[in-house]
Amino acid sequence: MAEVQVPQLPPQVAHQQAVVLLGRATAVLMQAMVDRFGSEETQKIVYPSLKQLGKEIASLAPDLGITGKDALALSAITHLMEEQVLRVVGKPIDATPDRVVKQVTACPFQDLPVDVCYAFQPICDGIAEVINPQYRWVLTKAIPKGDPI
Numbered sequence: 001m002a003e004v005q006v007p008q009l010p011p012q013v014a015h016q017q018a019v020v021l022l023g024r025a026t027a028v029l030m031q032a033m034v035d036r037f038g039s040e041e042t043q044k045i046v047y048p049s050l051k052q053l054g055k056e057i058a059s060l061a062p063d064l065g066i067t068g069k070d071a072l073a074l075s076a077i078t079h080l081m082e083e084q085v086l087r088v089v090g091k092p093i094d095a096t097p098d099r100v101v102k103q104v105t106a107c108p109f110q111d112l113p114v115d116v117c118y119a120f121q122p123i124c125d126g127i128a129e130v131i132n133p134q135y136r137w138v139l140t141k142a143i144p145k146g147d148p149i
Contacts, residue, residue, distance in 0.1 A: 019087055019108050026119065027112040034115055042115065047122040054126020057081060061131065069132045075100035077127055078137065103149070110143040117142040 009017070033042040058077060061067070066076045072095060079102065082088035090104035109116050117139060124137030141147035 016087065016108075019085075023109045023112055023116065027109075027116050030115045030119065031113055034113070039115055039118075043118055043121075046119060050119055050122035051126040051129070054123040054128075055130050056126075057123070058127040058130030070097040071095075071100045071135055072097055074128055074131045074135050074137070075102070077131065078124055104143070105149050107143055112144060114142050114144040117144060 030042065030046075033045065037045065061073070061077050064077070064080065066073050066080075068076075075092065075095065079092070082090070082104075087108055088104055089106035090102050092100055093103050094101040121137070121139055124139075128135050128137050141149075143149055
């Protein structure tokens with residue numbers, strides 16, 4: 001019987017490929033829904049499930065050492081997920097306990113349809129609801145739309 005030779009990827013490469021694959025899968029699913037229902041209706045359909053995902057992510061905050069309830073704590077969990085999990089490149093350009101502004105300069109999803117970006121709004125709404133419902137996360141620009149970075 002022949003043996004299958006499976007090459008071993010370095011963990012960093014495997015992680016990068018996982019992010020790319022999941023991003024493309026998300027884009028395909030979102031595009032199918034957008035084609036069928038339109039962008040606005042698609043966002044309404046996926047919003048509750050993605051918001052729940054955000055709440056589940058936020059529930060990890062104490063285990064990650066994030067215990068605050070201000071904008072800095074909200075930003076800490078979203079930045080951790082963006083930068084360390086998804087490999088989004090950017091930096092806060094304004095940070096106070098009441099408000100954090102982050103400028104993203106590169107994203108593994110920047111070549112995908114903008115609806116993939118919009119899917120992050122309900123996730124971050126869920127995170128904000130758990131960390132502090134008085135705060136909100138706002139996506140003001142999107143690289144796929146051609147907004148300057």
